[in-house]
Amino acid sequence: MSYTHSETTRTLDAKRWWALFVLLLGTFMVILDSFIVNVAIPTIQEQLHASTTQIQFIVASYVLSYAVLLIAGARLGDWQGRKRMFLVGMGIFIAASALCGFSLSAGFLIFSRVIQGIGAAILIPQVLSIIQVIFPPEERGKAIGFYGAVSGLGLIAGQIIGGTLLHFDLWGLGWRAVFLINLPIGILAMLMIIPLLKETPSNGNQKIDVRGIIILTCGLLLLVYPLVVGREAGWPLWIYLSFGGAIALFFLYQFHEKRMTLRGDEPLIRVNIFKERTFTLGVFTILAYQIGNSGFFLVVSMTLQDALSLSVIDSAIAFIPIGFAFFIASLLGPKWAKTNTSVLKWGAALLIAGYAAVIAVCSYYGNDLHWQQLIMPFFLIGLGQGFVGAPLMGTIMSGVPKEHVGSASGILSTFMQTANALGIAAIGSVFFAVQSQAATYTGTSALQLQLHSFMVALACSAILGAVTFTLILCLQKKKSVASSSKTTLVINQKEN
Numbered sequence: 195m196s197y198t199h200s201e202t203t204r205t206l207d208a209k210r211w212w213a214l215f216v217l218l219l220g221t222f223m224v225i226l227d228s229f230i231v232n233v234a235i236p237t238i239q240e241q242l243h244a245s246t247t248q249i250q251f252i253v254a255s256y257v258l259s260y261a262v263l264l265i266a267g268a269r270l271g272d273w274q275g276r277k278r279m280f281l282v283g284m285g286i287f288i289a290a291s292a293l294c295g296f297s298l299s300a301g302f303l304i305f306s307r308v309i310q311g312i313g314a315a316i317l318i319p320q321v322l323s324i325i326q327v328i329f330p331p332e333e334r335g336k337a338i339g340f341y342g343a344v345s346g347l348g349l350i351a352g353q354i355i356g357g358t359l360l361h362f363d364l365w366g367l368g369w370r371a372v373f374l375i376n377l378p379i380g381i382l383a384m385l386m387i388i389p390l391l392k393e394t395p396s397n398g399n400q401k402i403d404v405r406g407i408i409i410l411t412c413g414l415l416l417l418v419y420p421l422v423v424g425r426e427a428g429w430p431l432w433i434y435l436s437f438g439g440a441i442a443l444f445f446l447y448q449f450h451e452k453r454m455t456l457r458g459d460e461p462l463i464r465v466n467i468f469k470e471r472t473f474t475l476g477v478f479t480i481l482a483y484q485i486g487n488s489g490f491f492l493v494v495s496m497t498l499q500d501a502l503s504l505s506v507i508d509s510a511i512a513f514i515p516i517g518f519a520f521f522i523a524s525l526l527g528p529k530w531a532k533t534n535t536s537v538l539k540w541g542a543a544l545l546i547a548g549y550a551a552v553i554a555v556c557s558y559y560g561n562d563l564h565w566q567q568l569i570m571p572f573f574l575i576g577l578g579q580g581f582v583g584a585p586l587m588g589t590i591m592s593g594v595p596k597e598h599v600g601s602a603s604g605i606l607s608t609f610m611q612t613a614n615a616l617g618i619a620a621i622g623s624v625f626f627a628v629q630s631q632a633a634t635y636t637g638t639s640a641l642q643l644q645l646h647s648f649m650v651a652l653a654c655s656a657i658l659g660a661v662t663f664t665l666i667l668c669l670q671k672k673k674s675v676a677s678s679s680k681t682t683l684v685i686n687q688k689e690n
Contacts (some may be wrong), residue, residue: 209391210329212386213328213387213390214340216391217387218321221318221344222347222348223379224348226348226351226352227310229352229353230353230355232352233352233353233506234356237360238252238303241368242298242299248304249300255307256307256314257311257422258311260318262411264319264608265414266407268603268605268607269403276323277320277387277392278393280317280387283313283316283320284317284383286313286316288376288380289309289313293305294307294373318607322591325337335588336528336588338592339527340524341587342585342586342587343583345610350491354511356506356510357510358510409446410463413443413446414440414612416439421612421615421616421619422619425622425623447465467605472590475669477590477605477606477609478665480613483582483662484609485617485621486621487579488617488618489617489655492618492625493648493652498512498565501640501641501648502563502564502565504565515569515572517576519573523578524580525584538666542662544577545574545579546663548576551570552568552572554571555571557649561642578659590606621654621655622651624651628647629647
């Protein structure tokens with residue numbers, strides 16, 4: 195009997211890393227779709243005769259449905275089984291990708307993107323939850339580090355893969371290729387995960403907190419929707435009323451959760467998870483880090499193609515230093531973080547230095563700027579993003595009790611997506627506002643005007659990098675205090 199158990203353990207040990215590979219394949223595909231569509235927008239607008247508003251919703255509808263349903267998706271995994279919900283989410287995502295690829299109108303493409311976001315919201319939270327369950331504590335940090343690395347690579351690779359697909363235009367698919375490429379990858383992931391992963395225990399006998407899902411979903415929608423469309427709409431009064439409504443609904447949810455707890459029912463998420471200071475600091479660290487990142491990728495993409503007049507493929511090549519550096523740092527970061535807690539701090543410092551170097555290069559060269567002069571600054575930014583993004587997720591999740599991993603993964607993923615919308619809205623608004631004001635100046639070249647707005651936007655990302663650095667210092671101090679307290683408690687228990 196013991197021999198059989200030993201054999202089963204070895205089989206599971208071998209399979210869980212293969213399972214992680216498939217889980218991360220799905221993660222990469224979902225994160226990629228948040229950004230890959232950006233490079234195809236001009237072609238989509240031309241071929242589908244889309245208006246400016248429709249183009250905006252083609253990008254935003256995916257992020258919106260994805261962000262507002264993430265927490266609900268996480269709890270669906272807790273209730274119905276995480277493997278099952280991973281497969282369901284992947285199936286919806288693949289079907290929606292096919293609908294996107296075969297869309298004949300902008301309206302239908304927007305509808306398909308909403309469905310795609312729903313599939314992503316069901317799929318993504320299961321990945322972190324499954325990692326927490328199938329990996330022992332000594333391997334969990336490494337596995338979550340890979341998750342953070344792949345999430346960051348998906349963000350960076352959107353521009354590179356999208357530009358490559360559009361440049362080579364295989365089978366004449368044009369912009370449709372950025373959606374249809376999900377079909378073979380997604381189907382392969384579904385077929386592979388079935389034999390590799392056992393179903394994790396579910397709490398299917400629990401009542402689903404439908405009211406909580408509705409309250410939180412509406413609250414997140416009222417928060418995220420104005421962030422995405424506010425700049426285009428000119429920030430009218432209803433935007434601020436929407437923000438107020440979101441705050442009111444979050445307070446309503448807290449009241450609803452307390453009532454459910456008093457009745458002995460299980461709420462959608464337990465707000466008391468935020469009483470864990472390490473988790474709360476980690477959430478705000480992710481928020482600051484991701485806002486700066488998403489804003490950077492928006493303005494650098496536009497600057498490369500508009501200001502420097504790069505083709506789609508040349509713009510993709512310009513992103514390679516960031517992707518290469520990120521890949522190296524995300525592999526080394528989690529490993530170094532085990533023995534050196536300063537990795538996160540040095541990553542944030544490199545990120546700030548990279549932003550400052552880009553600003554310095556743009557300021558120095560001005561009209562003579564070429565993208566090759568940005569290779570080293572971009573490399574520094576990629577290193578910083580990798581050393582922060584990959585270990586940070588593991589650092590935060592390491593302090594989460596096992597019974598809260600579903601809620602915690604949903605909360606973290608929701609904040610990451612909300613931060614993407616915030617970065618695009620806030621830093622994008624600064625970028626376009628400075629550009630429109632600078633356009634009134636005389637005697638200045640168009641390139642200088644565009645570079646000026648680019649540098650101001652990058653300064654915002656650098657400030658957020660400094661905020662990330664400060665929060666990381668607080669996070670490490672809090673974890674150090676918590677670790678010392680646990681050690682003291684264990685020693686006292688042994689003495690008694």
